[in-house]
Amino acid sequence: MSYDCEECGDTFETLSELRLHTCEPALKDSPDDEGVSTTLDRLLEQTPLETAAVHEALAVYEARLATAQEVGNTEEYRTITRTYAEPIVAAVDASIEDNGWTALADLIEAYHPDTGDRLPFLTPVLENVTGRYVIRTRLEDGVASIPKEALTYFEAVYEAVDDEQDLIREGLHPYGWGIGHPDVAVGEQLQAIAAEDESLVNPMLEHACYADQDAAIDLLEKIVANLPSAADDTGTEFSTARYLLDAPAGAASRYEPTIPRYWDRIEEIGTRFTLSTINEDRIRAIVARENLDDELPDGWVMSDLLV
Numbered sequence: 556m557s558y559d560c561e562e563c564g565d566t567f568e569t570l571s572e573l574r575l576h577t578c579e580p581a582l583k584d585s586p587d588d589e590g591v592s593t594t595l596d597r598l599l600e601q602t603p604l605e606t607a608a609v610h611e612a613l614a615v616y617e618a619r620l621a622t623a624q625e626v627g628n629t630e631e632y633r634t635i636t637r638t639y640a641e642p643i644v645a646a647v648d649a650s651i652e653d654n655g656w657t658a659l660a661d662l663i664e665a666y667h668p669d670t671g672d673r674l675p676f677l678t679p680v681l682e683n684v685t686g687r688y689v690i691r692t693r694l695e696d697g698v699a700s701i702p703k704e705a706l707t708y709f710e711a712v713y714e715a716v717d718d719e720q721d722l723i724r725e726g727l728h729p730y731g732w733g734i735g736h737p738d739v740a741v742g743e744q745l746q747a748i749a750a751e752d753e754s755l756v757n758p759m760l761e762h763a764c765y766a767d768q769d770a771a772i773d774l775l776e777k778i779v780a781n782l783p784s785a786a787d788d789t790g791t792e793f794s795t796a797r798y799l800l801d802a803p804a805g806a807a808s809r810y811e812p813t814i815p816r817y818w819d820r821i822e823e824i825g826t827r828f829t830l831s832t833i834n835e836d837r838i839r840a841i842v843a844r845e846n847l848d849d850e851l852p853d854g855w856v857m858s859d860l861l862v
């Protein structure tokens with residue numbers, strides 16, 4: 556398969572090369588430029604959306620976000636994402652469902668964090684469709700069927716993301732669905748993240764609970780047992796152990812997960828979740844070991860552990 560540039564007509568062997576080639580005067584405002592809205596509307600209207608049209612829509616979206624960012628037009632940036640993030644995610648996801656893993660693998664390679672100095676503007680879109688792919692694959696074919704590159708993509712984004720990039724940080728939550736993968740040490744990675752970023756590991760652990768609650772509680776026990784005593788100084792009213800218990804409590808309380816965004820399936824997964832009695836007992840044992848009873852009401856239930 557080859558990749559053609561709509562603007563200059565050059566042909567490339569990989570989507571990466573197409574995305575990163577120097578193309579002039581691509582997507583500049585010109586009298587014959589139909590404008591970002593018209594271009595995207597036209598592309599997204601096509602059903603089914605051909606792969607080339609998906610790539611073109613992503614290129615237009617990325618270029619317009621880059622332009623808005625360059626000229627410091629935050630209002631324009633917000634308007635573009637507010638209007639197009641959802642339909643673009645839906646179109647890309649549908650195309651991946653039709654064409655399988657190679658369609659997503661192409662995108663992950665083309666928009667990988669290692670393609671530039673800053674995370675690509677499309678990172679939230681890629682995280683969304685990768686999250687959906689990981690979750691679907693696990694539910695339908697088992698954890699071993701999740702391609703390694705889908706999980707290591709999240710790891711690469713985690714390495715590159717800044718504390719302030721909330722939208723990109725939230726897109727990382729579905730990484731927890733990789734727990735127990737035979738070739739990617741997701742559990743070890745989550746332990747490492749717990750040591751540096753508990754506000755991120757918490758929702759990842761919640762997602763791990765949806766994927767495999769026994770494995771997630773194993774991991775939670777391990778993380779809590781290995782917390783350095785200094786980690787208790789979180790700067791909040793909660794100890795780290797207390798804070799991390801929010802993850803299974805969130806799942807058990809059927810607090811509907813919202814990531815990946817715009818996806819009913821993840822809400823249903825959250826609504827259907829039931830914590831097993833054995834795992835509830837294990838959580839109660841953690842509470843007792845960590846002397847957290849005093850912070851909880853008498854006869855406390857799982858939802859009292861929400862923070």
Ligand SMILES: [Zn+2]
Binds near residue numbers: 560565577579581
């Ligand atoms: Zn070109």
